[in-house]
Amino acid sequence: MAFESLSDKFQNIFKNLRSKGRLTEEDVKVALKEVKMALLEADVSFKVVKKFINAVTERAVGSDVMNSLTPGQMVIKIVNEEMTNLMGSETTEIKLKPSNEITVIMMAGLQGAGKTTTVAKLAGKFKQKGYKPLLVACDIYRPAAIDQLTINAEKQDVPVFSMGTDNKPKDIAKAAMSHAAKNDNNVVIIDTAGRLHIDEEMMDELIGIKEAVEVDQTILVVDAMTGQDAVNVASNFNDKVGIDGVILTKLDGDTRGGAALSIKAVTDKPILYVGMGEKLSDLEQFYPDRMASRILGMGDVLTLIEKAEASFDLEKSKDLEAKMKKADFGFDDYLEYMQQINNMGGIAEMLKLMPGNMNISEDQLPDEKKLKRVEAIIYSMTPEERSKPALLNPSRKNRIAKGAGVDIAEVNRLVKQFEQARKMMKQMPGLMGGGKKKRRGF
Numbered sequence: 001m002a003f004e005s006l007s008d009k010f011q012n013i014f015k016n017l018r019s020k021g022r023l024t025e026e027d028v029k030v031a032l033k034e035v036k037m038a039l040l041e042a043d044v045s046f047k048v049v050k051k052f053i054n055a056v057t058e059r060a061v062g063s064d065v066m067n068s069l070t071p072g073q074m075v076i077k078i079v080n081e082e083m084t085n086l087m088g089s090e091t092t093e094i095k096l097k098p099s100n101e102i103t104v105i106m107m108a109g110l111q112g113a114g115k116t117t118t119v120a121k122l123a124g125k126f127k128q129k130g131y132k133p134l135l136v137a138c139d140i141y142r143p144a145a146i147d148q149l150t151i152n153a154e155k156q157d158v159p160v161f162s163m164g165t166d167n168k169p170k171d172i173a174k175a176a177m178s179h180a181a182k183n184d185n186n187v188v189i190i191d192t193a194g195r196l197h198i199d200e201e202m203m204d205e206l207i208g209i210k211e212a213v214e215v216d217q218t219i220l221v222v223d224a225m226t227g228q229d230a231v232n233v234a235s236n237f238n239d240k241v242g243i244d245g246v247i248l249t250k251l252d253g254d255t256r257g258g259a260a261l262s263i264k265a266v267t268d269k270p271i272l273y274v275g276m277g278e279k280l281s282d283l284e285q286f287y288p289d290r291m292a293s294r295i296l297g298m299g300d301v302l303t304l305i306e307k308a309e310a311s312f313d314l315e316k317s318k319d320l321e322a323k324m325k326k327a328d329f330g331f332d333d334y335l336e337y338m339q340q341i342n343n344m345g346g347i348a349e350m351l352k353l354m355p356g357n358m359n360i361s362e363d364q365l366p367d368e369k370k371l372k373r374v375e376a377i378i379y380s381m382t383p384e385e386r387s388k389p390a391l392l393n394p395s396r397k398n399r400i401a402k403g404a405g406v407d408i409a410e411v412n413r414l415v416k417q418f419e420q421a422r423k424m425m426k427q428m429p430g431l432m433g434g435g436k437k438k439r440r441g442f
């Protein structure tokens with residue numbers, strides 16, 4: 001699986017960060033050093049890593065982070081955001097002209113990168129959008145390339161314009177334009193010849209096509225498995241021919257992540273699509289934010305963190321934390337706590353990410369209905385019972401059950417859950433975000 005080893009490393013680094021209720025500057029620095037090593041091992045260019053680490057450090061070592069609900073989570077959030085920025089922050093679409101004009105796309109790339117396959121994949125995408133693509137066979141050096149393009153085009157049910165191997169690519173491209181105009185094709189995708197390595201002839205040929213026809217977009221196809229080489233190739237093509245975007249292929253393979261993470265930062269050109277397999281449907285839009293989450297092995301954690309930050313009433317939380325410490329945490333406080341976590345939603349997953357890696361099943365947690373019953377039980381207690389749960393003997397519990405209109409078993413369950421919650425909160429000082437302890441180093 002792509003990025004597996006990088007994701008594993010991030011998971012470990014993040015686990016350490018999460019397990020700490022409070023963070024010192026030193027903690028953050030140690031974690032970022034590990035992040036740096038992991039990125040370098042994943043073949044991300046040194047310059048990119050340095051820039052990335054500086055950007056994260058600048059944001060992570062500050063009072064905003066340290067005073068947040070869970071500083072470890074905030075550092076992780078920053079790493080995620082900066083990683084998204086590194087890959088372009090926004091999704092870039094291939095710009096197509098209105099359908100009454102012809103958009104010309106020239107595809108470039110080294111041999112074996114996946115260019116011909118990608119041409120056909122793209123044609124399928126454009127067709128889905130209602131365009132009429134024409135594929136142009138400009139690889140005159142390998143007759144097999146023309147055959148391959150034709151076979152793939154047939155699968156996508158799109159036409160191919162070919163003049164065999166005896167004409168110059170720029171002349172074929174020119175002739176293709178008249179063909180497209182005559183046949184109402186409004187997207188012309190030119191498949192050019194690749195080489196095993198960068199060479200002048202190949203670059204000149206691409207420049208020649210650009211001079212012969214008005215190319216709207218030059219898209220480079222690079223193989224993600226080649227890591228830094230892919231980045232160098234992109235850089236070279238951009239300098240010599242000029243590219244508008246990159247399609248990264250073979251992301252379904254065991255790639256380390258270097259290419260995906262470095263291309264935008266090095267060339268300033270966006271990744272447009274990613275190839276996720278050999279099938280012609282295996283082409284996905286590139287979303288920098290989703291890719292960052294994937295590389296970090298984080299899934300939907302960010303949404304959860306944001307939810308938590310947004311729904312926790314920090315002032316109330318501080319009060320609760322203070323009460324907890326004084327051991328006078330009673331049923332009224334418990335109810336408030338239940339209401340807060342109920343506001344959060346998805347709490348079971350959230351708690352798994354909390355310090356101590358708590359595993360609580362969904363049915364132990366309140367939904368609206370359960371919360372109403374909890375409220376009824378707690379409101380049937382006397383104020384004294386609410387602040388001193390130890391007073392609850394069987395006869396008092398019986399009276400409370402009658403008052404709330406529930407079975408005594410439910411009262412027993414609530415009391416048990418209350419005890420558990422009290423114990424649990426003692427184990428996780430970071431959850432309530434009180435920040436009463438003096439922070440080391442800040």
Ligand code: GDP
Pocket residue numbers: 109110111112113114115116117118148194249250251252253274275276277278282
């Ligand atoms: P070209 O020489 O650049 O035109 O490359 P091809 O289109 O012929 O592709 C080279 C090989 O890579 C073929 O076997 C393709 O099936 C394969 N390929 C292309 N894109 C992908 C991809 O995204 N994932 C995988 N696994 N294989 C791919």
